[in-house]
Amino acid sequence: MDLTSENQSYQAGEIVYVFYRNPHTQDVANVQAAAVVNNPEQPGELALFLYETYYPLTNETAVYKTEEEANQAYQYYYGDYRGEWNDGSFYS
Template sequence: MDTIDPKELKAGDEVFVIYNNPHTPTVSNVRAAEIVQHPKNPDAVALFLNETFHVIEDDDALFRSEAAAERAMDDLYGNFEDGLR
């Protein structure tokens, strides 16, 4: 997968993530998110997605483009057009 190293991120970057719906665990989609200054740690950044701040973990899969995130999701879950996702 063509992911971004979290250490390379800076506030203002746009990234794309594979978002798993917490209410419907079988539903995943690609969402755009913004890298912002961490609200409680001025030396860190956070992921801002769905109006919520998220701590960025080393194993988070963040992508520079929607296409890269879509390819990764297809690799992980199958191709939507094939009815597998």
């Protein structure tokens, strides 16, 4: 089964990239690799498998085919916190 999302088609077995928020620190997000898999909880549907958890793969999920695309989108949406925060003033 494939899922087409915003002109992209996904198949079980692919590795894609998503933004993942730390469940313990919600204001921290990272680009993370995830596997596209057959959803064991919803036969006939695809899911993202990330950190031993299945997440629904829907048209509302921001999924990127390459790590570079995901990093560019991350920079667009979140900015480079390393550049903004690492000027020494944050840690002083």
